[in-house]
Amino acid sequence: MNNHLLYDRPVPYQRFKSDSEEIWNEAAPIGNGNMGAMVFGGVQAEKLQLNEDTIWYGNGGRNRVNPEAKDNYLKIRRLLSDGMVSDAQKLASDTMMPIPDQQRNYSTAGEIFFEFHEDKEEFKNYIRCLDLNQAIVTMEYEIGGRQYQREYFASAVHQVIALHQESKDEEKVNGCLTLTFFRSNVEKIEKISEHILSMTVKEGANGCCYCVMAAIKNKGGTVEIHRDQIRVNEADSFTVYLSVRSDFYKEEPSGWCRKKLESVLKLPYEFVKSEHIKEYQSYFNRVQFSLGQDTEKAERPIPERLKAMQQGEQDLELIAAYYQFGRYLLISSSRPWSQPANLQGIWNRNEHPAWGSKYTININTEMNYWPAESCNLSECHLPLFGLIRRMLPFGQKVARDMYGLSGFVAHHNTDLFGDCAPQDTVMPSTIWPMGAAWLCTHIWKHYEYTLDQKFLRENIDLMKEASLFISEYLFENHEGKLITGPSISPENTYLHQSGQEGQLCIGPTMDTEIIRDLLEACIKGAEITGCEDELTNKLRAILPRLPELSVGKYGQLMEWAEDYEEMEPGHRHISHLYALYPSEQITYERTPELMEAARVTLERRLKNGGGHTGWSRAWIITMWARLRDGEKAGENIRDLLTKSTYPNLFDCHPPFQIDGNFGGTAGIAEMLLQCINGELTFLPALPKTWDCGHISGLKAKGAITVSFTWKDGEVISGSILAEKGGRCLFLKPDSITKIVSEQKVNITYEGQKAVCYGEGVYEIQLLA
Template sequence: MDCLWYKKSAKYWDEALPVGNGRIGAMVYGKVGRETIQINEESVWSGDERNRINPDSLKKLSEIRQLLDDEKVSRAQRLAVDALSGTPQYQRTYQTLGEIKITHHGIEDETESYKRELQLDNALALTEFTVDETVYRQEVFASYPDDCIVIAISSKGKKKLDFHCRLDRGRYYDRAYANGQNEIAFEGNNSGLGFYGALRCVECDGKVETIGEHLIITDASNAILLFSAATTFRSKTPDKMTTDILDKAAGRTLEELRIRHLADFKPIYGKMRLELPQDEELEKLPVDERLEQMRQGKDDMGLIALYFHYGRYLMISSSRQGGLPATLQGIWNGEIEPAWDSKYTININLQMNYWPVDVCNLSECYEPFFSLLERVRQNGKRTAKEMYGCRGFVAHHNTDIYGDTAPQDQYIPATYWVMGGAWLALHIMEHYRFTKDQEFVKKYYGILEDAVLFFEDFLIENRDGYLVTSPSVSPENTYIMKDGTKGRMCVAPAMDCEILHNLFRDFLEASDILKIENDLTEKVREMQTKIPPLRIGKNGQLMEWMEDYEEAEPGHRHISHLFGVFPGSEISQDDTPELMEAAQKTLENRLAFGGGYTGWSRAWIISWWCRFGKGNLAYENLKKLLQDSTFDNLMDNHPYWNSRGKVFQIDGNFGAIAAICEMLVQSQNGKIVILPALGDTLSEGKISGLCVRGNGQIALEWKNGKLVLFKIKMKNKEKVILEYNNVTREYMLEKDREYIFDKNLIRINKENN
């Protein structure tokens, strides 16, 4: 069983254990006596939709461009803050819905035994402890088919259950009350967005009553509670929507609810499996103690495998069909005013969230991403027209539940960046490469088309005849000009050029699939030739800006100009070895100055080392991520100015498991490379259910750092190029047949040929 377990309850939110069904999430503390279950509903945001587009943007755009062209960067930046910033500058914030408070009377903190665990393969949070010869047990799971959180509490021994519950949101809700004798509810309104939540006791062998805002259970040995919630984002009557959900679920027994939950969750979770050698002594320790051992320098392959499965668990639990995509914190946020609004940062973070979805066999979790992208496209059309006088759509470096595309913040190194929507659009063809689903391309082709149309109008020709973005930034970095002036805004940073290269390629590939040939495809082919090329600087590094500037912060967390190495692939050892060498030099320089100090940045670094074929360095950075950027509940963390000095961000979890896949198999640029960045420490293991581009799945086993067996099954008839240990072979594989190869990539089961 894949399980995180602990000997003590959670003291802080970032020690609690997450459950979720994509729409509703909970963080279970497992406290003795006074339990807290923090709850989220995906559409509880700080307000309703609004238009924030600055009315003076278009009038001042040409002036800002001219100032940048004249190298009057400080004046350009000052004008941009006034003319380009959103009005108001902030998008909506994702908020906690509140907490379920459960107070057990007569139970103190002292226990005779205690254990809490998160069973990943059952998506179940379990707390069990013994007090006064009585065993108390609490099970919590979030059911997707029944759309609610199930809380089963029992006692066995001398004492009966005696507890009361209430729903709490501090000072940020309007009403709390009882609905009859077995249900309590609370509700409120956030600037036009109404919310409602209810907790109902549906089964109890003792007494159930409500007094005031409290739900009270006494003289019982078993009690089943159901919680659900809704907002006006999805329903004009969230109270009725919630009641309907609870009514349906209440008609089922606990066993029926559990069976339906497992029948939904297990097939998704079970499609992929990573096995690494386990240390029997380490396996006897709770996760927090194992993580501390790793912080002290010990290797723990079993913990890495558990961390990998935990990442897949988090994706399934926070991104399901019909819902919203995973935010900066997935679906779990315990604050009214969380770090960076816990929304969708789209200059790396949302994109990183979805890097593992295809390769980790979780394609069904992708739908919320593309649904949000469609909202971004619609709002982005208005933003493109009113801010820049352009066709198509644009988004900047953040968006929210409504797909808001106007600039967020007045943070010059990030706010005035027009590439966010284009980067999101790249996921369309990347998903296609894994699935070969032409209907999917047809459905979302308009997004690619509108992204291209924006840049046809937005790009301007510079003195050298190149088409450049202006104004722009290299996400969130600062350069130093020759006169010592620090600049953030710029023209055509390397990352913009790399994203444009990918966007134009993807649009033409999609057009070819759909047999579309028109004036726009012809224009894009012409534009492709005018994108500024990537260049190598005086120190042998890949240049981040058009000029070979010095960096104000050589160890900056963003290394955006390596986009072309990963997640892009236009920089490669086979095709552009000089640029590949310069990119590696860039990474080495950043790390030498302390880069990679955030979880998401470290996760990206692992993937870059994988693309460079440096397995030992990939593993070293994976270990550092666990040592330095991981909470005891295995959630990723980011430095922050709160009492903990850090805050949860889910992108590092997702980026890291995508990187682990990159260590084992890479399938970009038309070939499948086996064990490209294994390293010495990950010398033995097995993986199955890993997906590759071309619509295939693979399984492989390795020992002593060497391939033992490789299996592949393609869902289409496909020509594949396999590479391992400098041996390359080409095969034509039939649809839905499994092919098995030895360490020399020679077919073992030739009867399938």
């Protein structure tokens, strides 16, 4: 698989001015989980824009809960129940909105500048390549008949970002690194040794203190350090290493950086590079994916290929590369030792970015982790659970202070510090107490895919605390059903029968869907880990009293407890289809009438302009996949690439948000393999144009790994590896005539379904 993203020119950035969104999104991202950089690919002059995942504005520990909330949210509930929507929203605006209204925001570590050639001769034969197979950006160019090569990567092994410059013609090379330009919050710049320069920076609003440290390892030539510059002269080659660290971990950042740099300077560059590749490939190489090789297109620059797709050209291998790019981004921004991927992963150019580049947990953060399990990157999921753990005490306090209830609650955003109070003062989004509940369903998802009981035992308390809050927050409506409120259906507006426009409501469909998933997971988890208790019994009693999903007057799935008209029928959020994806509450096998209602809902949204943001389009792909409509899923993959993708393949909300990349990757996986209610289905939503291909290493629930090849839209061979034994059920493709296994595996058939059971690890082969 090629997996090379090619570009034929440098990014035309401006050295002394902030880059526009369009310019910045031509640069190539590299990252090792906690450190990231954007590579602009300049020839004579270059810059790296740096990030580290704990550099946030301000700090945590504030209590932003409105002190009037606890005494008023029940009044607001009664007003909503009585149809007095405007009065309820006015009271909520006064008494439930947070003080202050903003959580903390993610920031940037700044920019590092380089000069490589003093002369300004024209360059030619330029090519820049992000190699997804190795997580290395390579540049090649020619000046005055001399050929040069430069490489960039972010090493998780040695915790450095590396830049290596050399001449292919054994010419001498020069370089000058400038550590800072016009940064008002720089505290100190100091020479650490003959090859190391350090910069200490203080983030605003009493935020973190962090260090950016640079070192040069030269082969031949000389090195000088003056003020904020390191210069290398007449070298055969040289390598710049950068390390970035904040004091979030309660250690001295400069000492940490110095230790990393002094260690890596002792090693040959080729060894550092090879160790980086080996470690990265231990994640990336788990999945191989091809939709048929097209070598001619693979040698064309990415912007040219995207433009050709906009003009109607087919480029299946770009779709395959886009899938792998999503996996690359998750590996590069979320590792077991890092913070979770935020709204921009780790790649953020602004001190105060859009939406604070926080963790938006009414869809975006969850979408970031949709590909983690199915796309064989389960370890990349772990940072999310670390964040939920950090949120727990703050969420318990918010539950007490805001609602007078027990348990764990969070609203539609959180930050590095675990703030769980509402964010903003925006009626369509702020008062939504389901953030912790949705996040905690990811704990169960991780268990379903891995069957890791130790993990489940260590984290079931989070699910229990979120369930405890829900059990106390639910109240009985006039039909005897248990519903939530005040809440919203993110971030939509309805028209009440009285003519009032509203966002705040009681019993929105998405709340009930999330609660059903959470409570069922909590009960099953307690049974598996042997920690059933009074709460478990309470949850069992609640489940049958939750409202059933309903179909509205247009044949659509109802978004609210009442069949309201929508003020924005093409709204970007389609929250009530959570039950279709990522949940499995709506399926053809169990709820065919609701599947039809989901289709009507989706068609109505799209007919009225829905899917106009990148992440929304990505969610739509997964929904069409669940609806088993390969043509519609394929059309929306094309729309994602042609309407919502920047030249560097970053998702365009606009501006850049990484969730669309991750959702798109998850959607492609869902088109190829589905595991619904324990049943595997091959190629459930294959577009006709994807007539042949190969995928290996996809994951399914039950610690199962699946690989297969297809031709003319039919599976011709494959394998299913049950890594922890047990039962595996799959829908046998018509083209498969033989199912064999070397191990003692019991294989029975129930019509079109094959049921396999074996003790310990076993693998079965599918043959046409």
